[in-house]
Amino acid sequence: MKLLIHKEKREIVDGREHIVGDQETYFIMDLSNDVQTKYGMISKEDLKKPSGTVVISKSNKPFYLIDADFIDVYKRFKKLPQTIPSKDIGLIIAETGIDKNSLVVDGGVGSGALAAALARIVKEVISYDVREDCIATAQENYKLAGVTNAKTKHQSLYDGIDEINVDLITLDVPEPWKVIVHAAKALRVGGFLVSYSPSIPQVQDFCNELAKHDEFFVVKTVEIIERLWEIEGRKVRPKSTGIGHSGFLTFARKIKL
Ligand SMILES: C[S@@+](CC[C@H](N)C(=O)[O-])C[C@H]1O[C@@H](n2cnc3c(N)ncnc32)[C@H](O)[C@@H]1O
Structure with missing residues (x-):
């Protein structure tokens, strides 16, 4: 798999720098056919050239050819x-300190995005989901990205967790408070329970339920806000497009048997 990248072009007009021409990226899975781009065709022979080569389209535009990495495939997962x-996944990894020896239980698997990102770091991820179509999509995505240490189970997390001595449990389910009693049994002492929810009533019910379980210490609830900036010559300012909401993360730690 390869990427073809056409960088935006900058020109000085009336003493000011302007962007002329768009940045375009093409993700190529099939290297056996020519690729049609906005700036003309790139031949299949060019696609076979080494990563880092600059190839020229039929409309005489330069494209950088690079090998696709995990992150390129990941961004194109079927959803x-x-x-x-990723801003929220980053915090989960940083705050829980998971590493190559860690066992993670995750659910619902959804499209397998979180599970695949965690599987890159840990020993094994076992994801639960109640929907067979989600499990099939996640497995398809794992295959595409070469992820081999992420497994799936067609089971509800509300009914229990089979694994024990788990280092991290990540929840992205509608009623995460229903999993707390099972997480208390499955986690090792010192292990983390992290719940991701888009709405505050979910967070409230999750935290109120956590408070009833003295096995858990609530570390924090956070919302990560990512603000994009525009850097163009002397025009340096936050982008005018709005800051979208994703979800809230609650981190809890098991502190007793
Ligand atoms: C928002 S998606 C998860 C997305 C996932 N974190 C990702 O990054 O791709 C929520 C998933 O939870 C699943 N789900 C709902 N109730 C569940 C339950 N009781 N046990 C396990 N999975 C459940 C749904 O089928 C759905 O696939």
Whole structure:
């Protein structure tokens, strides 16, 4: 798999720098056919050239050819339900300190986006989901990205967790408070329970239920806000497009048997 990248072009007009021409990226899975771009065709022979080569389209525009990495495939995962964005995944990884020895239980698997990102770091991820179509999509995505240490179970997390000595449990389900009693049994002491929910009433019910379980210490609830900036010559300012909401993350830690 390869990427073809046409960089935006900058020109000085009347003493000011302007962007002329769009940045375009093409993700190529099939290298055996020519690729049609907005700026003309790139031949299949060119696609076979080494990563880092500059290839020229039929309309004489330069494209950078690079090998696709995990993140390029990941960004193009087939999505069934809404996935957790990378800004939130980053915090889960940083706050829980998971590593190559960690066992993670996750659910619902959805499209497998969170599970695949975590599987890159940990020993094994086992995801639960009640929907067979989500499990099939997640497995399809794992295959595409070469993820081999993420497994799926067609089971409800509300009914229990089979695994024990788990280092991290990540929840992205409509009623996460129903999983707390099972998480208390499955986690090792010191392990983390992290719940991601788009709406505050879910967070409220989850935290109120957590408060009834003295096995858990609530670390924090956060919302990560990512603000994009525009950098163009002396025009340096936040982008005028709005800041979208994704979800709230609640981190809790098991502190007793
Ligand atoms: C928003 S999606 C999860 C997205 C996922 N975190 C990702 O990054 O791709 C929520 C998923 O939870 C699943 N789900 C709902 N109730 C569940 C339950 N009781 N146990 C396990 N999964 C459940 C749904 O079928 C759906 O696939």
